[in-house]
Amino acid sequence: MLIKKTLELQKGIKIFFQTDIDFEKHRIFLSSGTSTEVEQTLAQIKYCKGAFVPKESWREPNIEEKTLLGINEQLVNINMWDLHQYIGLIRIPDKVLAPLEAILENVRKSPAIALEEWQAVVTHPEVENVIVEVSNYLMPYCLFRHRFKVLGLYIKPPGLKTVTVNSVNNQSENLYIGMHLDSWDRYPLRRRHKSRNRICINLGCEDRFFLFINLTLIDMFYALGLLIPKDIHKHYRGTELGNEFMKQYPSYPVVKLTVRPNEAYIAPTDNLIHDASTRGRAGEAVMKCKLNCLV
């Protein structure tokens, strides 16, 4: 039988934020752990069996936890930031995003949108040119310019605890997967830190939230008491480590980073357990739009 253990927030992935971002109170929250017990608020929201979600309630980190997360460290110079290891929060200038926001204007202010309306937005004749302009602005944050990839525009309804669905399933059975690992680059565990980062720009009118556990996969490997070389073959890809970690350490907090409109997070999503949330303050109720890129 698995013995559940307590583990407090460890030193791990830090968050760098650009100097012009107001990193005031109510930016970062910690959950009281993770759980497979998902409260069903909407009948159409169904999770995969065994999916982990952040456990309520959320609290602000104390001074020690803020230091562990590095959130007193401003991104004065991009060279300070280990792009493969840490998370960045940047603000995209209004003028760079204005043409894209004009195309999205109606969507951004709607509480819901029909699929056909969204198709009309993503096939708008100007959308491709406008995204190229935004991509040019993002190039300094890209380590492999030849591997830069626009993943596209996405929308999510408000009020979702986590947003990612299992796209492998057939359309009628889309299930939410909860806290998970991306595998865009399909690297094995020992090379996960070489994967591309993901940039996600909040193009909505309201806050979105990036959720993550502040440990890389190899940090989790060691936290589970596993050793190199003894256990590396069993965890060659490392894709099971996140679930094993959340099972063994159910009180380890999830970090919730608030991403305000026109801000973007840059994160190594192939190397950390994460998701996003559209559940904000009461009264917020419009569609959440985003642009995703691999950099």
Ligand SMILES: [Fe+2]
């Ligand atoms: Fe993801």
